[in-house]
Amino acid sequence: MKKDTKPKAHWLRRSRGEIAFSVFNHILMVALCFITLLPMWHVIMGSLSVPTKLFLHGGIAWYPVGGFSFDMYKTVFQNPDVLTGYLNTIFYAASGTLLSLFVNAMAAYTLCKHRMWNNAFITFMMIPMFFGGGLIPTYLVMKNLGLIYTRTIMIITGCVSMYNIIVLRTTFSGLPDGLIESAKIDGANDFWVLWRIVVPLCMATVAVIALFSIVGHWNNWYTAYIYLKDDEMMPLQIFLRRMLMEEGEAEKAVNNMNFDTRIFETMQYIEAMQYAFAIVAMLPILVAYPFLQRYFVKGVMVGAIKG
Amino acid sequence: MNQILKKNFRARFIRDFKLNWMCYLMFLPTIAYYIIFSYMPIYGICIAFLEYRPAIPFFEAEFVGLQNFQTYFSGMFFLRNLKNTLMLTSLSLIIEFPIPIIFALLLNEITNTRFKKLVQNITYLPHFVSIVVICGILQIFVKSDGVFNKIFAFFNPNWTSVNLLSRSEWFRPLYIGSGIWQGFGWGSILYLSALSGIDAELYEAALMDGASRWKQTIHITIPGIMPTICLMLILKCGGMLSTGSEKIILLYNPAIYNVADTLDTYIFREGIQGADFSGTAAVGMAIQAVSLAIMMCVNKITKRLSGNGLF
Numbered sequence: 001m002k003k004d005t006k007p008k009a010h011w012l013r014r015s016r017g018e019i020a021f022s023v024f025n026h027i028l029m030v031a032l033c034f035i036t037l038l039p040m041w042h043v044i045m046g047s048l049s050v051p052t053k054l055f056l057h058g059g060i061a062w063y064p065v066g067g068f069s070f071d072m073y074k075t076v077f078q079n080p081d082v083l084t085g086y087l088n089t090i091f092y093a094a095s096g097t098l099l100s101l102f103v104n105a106m107a108a109y110t111l112c113k114h115r116m117w118n119n120a121f122i123t124f125m126m127i128p129m130f131f132g133g134g135l136i137p138t139y140l141v142m143k144n145l146g147l148i149y150t151r152t153i154m155i156i157t158g159c160v161s162m163y164n165i166i167v168l169r170t171t172f173s174g175l176p177d178g179l180i181e182s183a184k185i186d187g188a189n190d191f192w193v194l195w196r197i198v199v200p201l202c203m204a205t206v207a208v209i210a211l212f213s214i215v216g217h218w219n220n221w222y223t224a225y226i227y228l229k230d231d232e233m234m235p236l237q238i239f240l241r242r243m244l245m246e247e248g249e250a251e252k253a254v255n256n257m258n259f260d261t262r263i264f265e266t267m268q269y270i271e272a273m274q275y276a277f278a279i280v281a282m283l284p285i286l287v288a289y290p291f292l293q294r295y296f297v298k299g300v301m302v303g304a305i306k307g
Numbered sequence: 308m309n310q311i312l313k314k315n316f317r318a319r320f321i322r323d324f325k326l327n328w329m330c331y332l333m334f335l336p337t338i339a340y341y342i343i344f345s346y347m348p349i350y351g352i353c354i355a356f357l358e359y360r361p362a363i364p365f366f367e368a369e370f371v372g373l374q375n376f377q378t379y380f381s382g383m384f385f386l387r388n389l390k391n392t393l394m395l396t397s398l399s400l401i402i403e404f405p406i407p408i409i410f411a412l413l414l415n416e417i418t419n420t421r422f423k424k425l426v427q428n429i430t431y432l433p434h435f436v437s438i439v440v441i442c443g444i445l446q447i448f449v450k451s452d453g454v455f456n457k458i459f460a461f462f463n464p465n466w467t468s469v470n471l472l473s474r475s476e477w478f479r480p481l482y483i484g485s486g487i488w489q490g491f492g493w494g495s496i497l498y499l500s501a502l503s504g505i506d507a508e509l510y511e512a513a514l515m516d517g518a519s520r521w522k523q524t525i526h527i528t529i530p531g532i533m534p535t536i537c538l539m540l541i542l543k544c545g546g547m548l549s550t551g552s553e554k555i556i557l558l559y560n561p562a563i564y565n566v567a568d569t570l571d572t573y574i575f576r577e578g579i580q581g582a583d584f585s586g587t588a589a590v591g592m593a594i595q596a597v598s599l600a601i602m603m604c605v606n607k608i609t610k611r612l613s614g615n616g617l618f
Contacts, residue, residue, distance in 0.1 A: 018520055025413055026422070032410070033429040036492065040432075042454065043444055059457045103340070106333035113330070116323045121334065125341060131599055133348020134591030135552075135571075136578045140354065141347045160340040190329040219437035222553045226579055237439045244443025245557065274447060278440050285435050293428050296435075297496060 047072055047275035055268035072269075072276035079253055082280065085236030092154045092235055093217035097210050100159040105206070107160070108168035109194045113180065125162050139226065148227045154235070157223050158216070164209050171205040172198055208295050218285065240281045244274050355589035361582060368585075375589035384573060392569040395550050398483050400543055406487055407494030408536060412528065414495065415502045416520070427499075430492025438489075442557035445485055446472060472558060475566045482558065482567075497539070498532050505531035537615035545602030548594045570594055 038060070045061040046054055053066030076082055111118055133141075139148075147153045175198060183193045199206060221237035228234060242249040247270075254269040279286075324331060355375055357368040379385055410430075417423045433441070448454045449471035456468040471477040509527045518526065552571040559567035568576075570590060578587030609615055 015519070021520070022416070025416055028413065029417065029422070029426045032491075033426055036430050036433060036488070039444060039448075039488075040436075058452065058454075059461075060454055103336045107337040110330045110334040116319070116327075121338075124338070128341065128345035128349070130602070131349065131595055132345060133351055134588065134595055135574055136584055136588040136591055137348035137351030137354065138344070139579060140351055140584060141343070145343070156340075157344075160337050165337075190327070191333065194333070215435055219435075219439075221437070221439050225556075226575075237437055240437075240443065241439045241557070244439065245446060271447060274443065278443060282436060282440055289432060289435060290428070293431060296431070297427070 043275045043278055046272060047279045049272055051269045051272035052265070054272050072272045073280070075253065075256075075273060076276045076280050079256075081231075081239040082236070082277075084232060085234060085239040085281075088233060089218060089235040089237070092151075092220075093214045096155045096159060096217050097213040099155055100161070100164070100213050101206060101210060103160055104164045104209070105168055105194060105199055106191075108165045108172055109190070109198060111165065112169045112172040113190075125165070129162065135226075142227060149229045149233075151233055153227045154217075154220075154223055154233075157227075164213075167209065168202070168205060171202045175201060204298075208298060211292060211295055215285065236281050240277060243277045250274055352588060352592050354585050355592045357585055359585045359588075361584070371585075375585050376593065379586060379590055384568075387565065388568055388570045388573050391566055392548055392550055392571070394479065394566075395482060395569060396547050398479060399486065400547075402483055403487055403490065404540070404543055406491045408498055408532070410491055411495040411498035411502060411532075412524065414499065415528070427492070431496075432492075433489040434493035436489070438554055439557060441485055441489055442554060445481065445558070449477070449481065472560065473562045475563050478559070478563050478566045482554070486554075497535055501532040501535040502528065533613055534615040537609045537613055541602060541605050541609060544605040545598050547601055548598050 041062075042060050045064050048064040048068055048070070049057070049061055050064075050066030050069045051072060054061060057065045111121060132138075142148050142153060147156070179197060179201075180193050183197050184190075188196065217235075219237065221235065221241055224233075224235050224238050225241075228238075243253065244250075250270045250273060251266055254266050254273055354368070356370060356372060358371045358374075359368045414423060414426060417426070450456070451468040451470050455471060456466070460466040460468060471481065505527065509531075510523055513523050513527055548570060550569045550571050552569075552575040555567055555569060555572050556575065559572070571594075574587045574591055577583045578591075
């Protein structure tokens with residue numbers, strides 16, 4: 001992005017209205033950032049509070065109410081579902097992303113160098129964008145293929161993405177033709193040209209796409225909600241949903257806590273417990289975001305400008 | 308003539324295949340994926356015209372014509388679902404759609420690059436928070452002893468605390484509000500990239516002619532991002548009949564079905580959970596067809612008005 005599209009000279013002759021607007025604009029931006037961060041801050045602080053104090057506190061938790069307490073995190077990590085969920089999610093994210101990159105890179109390479117069928121292929125991929133089968137026929141196809149209630153479905157759904165193919169193709173097209181020709185003269189076939197030469201040179205774009213795919217898998221609960229049944233296959237988000245939305249589930253988790261609680265106190269622990277669970281589920285993204293966010297933005301820019 | 312072309316085509320294809328067989332092989336997984344997961348469901352739509360039951364094979368199901376459509380359109384759910392869907396999507400179009408555009412325009416006026424970057428980084432963050440977390444936290448906030456009720460009670464002494472999501476009148480504001488909170492920052496990226504593509508010389512020329520910042524915005528900036536706005540508008544209008552069921556399923560409960568149950572959630576509830584495959588496939592097909600028609604109309608209109616179209 002260009003840093004400043006307007007000439008600097010206009011700073012010298014700003015009218016009073018423009019200065020007022022500028023001040024207002026800056027205040028508005030700060031307010032928007034505040035609104036964006038406030039709920040997250042509340043959740044983080046709530047999860048670190050002493051649960052019973054948080055229950056009595058009400059309102060927004062600006063600071064850990066009643067002092068720092070990691071009890072709720074201990075409880076969350078003692079919950080066997082969290083480990084199952086984490087392992088499943090990591091497995092789905094890793095294998096889904098690898099498969100997706102493998103298939104999409106090959107498709108992008110074909111579309112970028114091989115001319116004869118390009119238009120036919122692209123039309124073939126465009127049609128489902130405008131007219132798809134919808135939820136029920138898709139579900140039935142999956143069912144008839146025997147894919148529901150299996151781990152495969154979590155990896156396969158959404159693995160080929162037109163958007164990713166176009167972004168990759170744009171990047172691949174930027175490489176000089178001579179590079180590929182010379183490799184072919186040396187005896188490499190297209191498959192090895194792609195994986196030994198093209199992909200290593202376009203690592204930045206590949207990494208961005210992988211990043212988006214990982215986040216997508218991490219946050220995906222809907223596929224599992226529709227197609228999976230067994231608890232041992234469920235990703236983390238499904239357990240999170242139960243904990244946040246089903247009262248009984250949260251109560252059960254609180255009652256399983258190691259420190260002694262009386263029945264009437266159970267309610268007081270639920271909120272802090274839910275906050276802690278949500279933070280644990282978001283943790284990788286919250287931690288990675290500050291370091292990776294510029295890649296995310298870059299990814300969208302590539303797609304938006306070229307796609 | 309035709310014969311020659313045909314022969315020519317075959318010869319070309321064979322030569323091309325010999326030369327690039329590896330490429331064909333490499334594209335095969337993509338084709339297979341599209342055929343299985345995109346084209347087979349399109350073919351599968353024909354169960355909308357059948358009396359399909361899970362127990363009997365697909366091709367033995369009885370053909371019933373338009374009966375499935377009739378049953379739904381004359382049923383009690385159709386009007387309610389259609390009204391709720393249109394309410395949510397049009398509210399989203401009117402309120403949620405312009406906010407990223409305004410935000411991008413305002414952000415573009417900030418000249419301090421570091422401050423601008425900081426604002427961007429913070430406002431993009433909610434996009435990466437999963438919808439389960441957002442809806443779950445929202446559910447905790449709206450409880451009768453939750454944060455929202457405490458805040459309302461603080462400003463209004465006569466406030467009676469209730470779980471807001473058990474009240475029909477609160478569903479739409481909460482749905483749209485949380486959508487804005489999550490999406491306004493991320494939604495602005497497209498417009499910002501369009502803004503950065505506007506030629507700086509235009510602004511210089513306008514400044515020479517004595518145009519104020521406001522005039523520059525009206526005459527240069529907005530026309531500059533108009534193609535992007537039109538594109539997003541067309542896509543948004545194409546989705547006029549689909550709210551997506553993900554978020555609503557997380558937020559609604561039977562007490563507020565009268566405002567929260569949309570076409571998509573109906574399909575999910577009756578189709579997947581209730582196993583009424585034929586009936587809901589018919590609903591899905593009707594949505595698809597109407598959406599496509601709307602998209603084409605809007606595309607034609609925007610093309611005529613501004614010269615920008617999707618296809």
